[in-house]
Amino acid sequence: MTDFDAFAHETHMRRAIELAREAADRGDRPFGSVLVRDDEIVMEASNRVVTEDDVRRHPELDLAQRARRELDPEERAETVLYTSTEPCPMCAGGIRHAGLGRVVYSVSGREIGAFTGGDTPVQSAAILAGVTEVVGPVLPEAGRAVHEAFDW
Secondary structure, three states: OOOOOHHHHHHHHHHHHHHHHHHHHHHOOOOEEEEEEOOOEEEEEOOOOOOOOOOOOOHHHHHHHHHHOOOOOHHOOEEEEEEEEEEOOOHHHHHHHHHOEEEHHHHHEEHHHHHOOOOOOOOOOHOOOOOOEEEEOHHHHHHHHHHOOOOO
């Protein structure tokens, strides 16, 4: 069994937050994620909903889909998805289908509702229960700073 607690959580989260900043800089919403296996980044993505005109281009869903295509079930179970913001219900459904081992977030779904002025969605832990562990927050101040700088 993979010891996810031994992974470099802050290092990987910093990269996810950097990808969120890059998304915002190009005109997308500030969300970024990396998929880590054996404590190494194997895939990364940032939000491209606006620039690709595709509602499905959330980074978490993108990585879940890519993992499903490129990794077998045992490999997916050994991965951690580090994401700048807790996955929305759509992304959590994709992560559940992919069977990723763990999700680690910086900004919670409840907090993102405060930034966007929207309702708080169903929490990802409820959708992922029994399949994928959800842990967070990690580096919440850095994650919040990206949302504070964004023109919500």
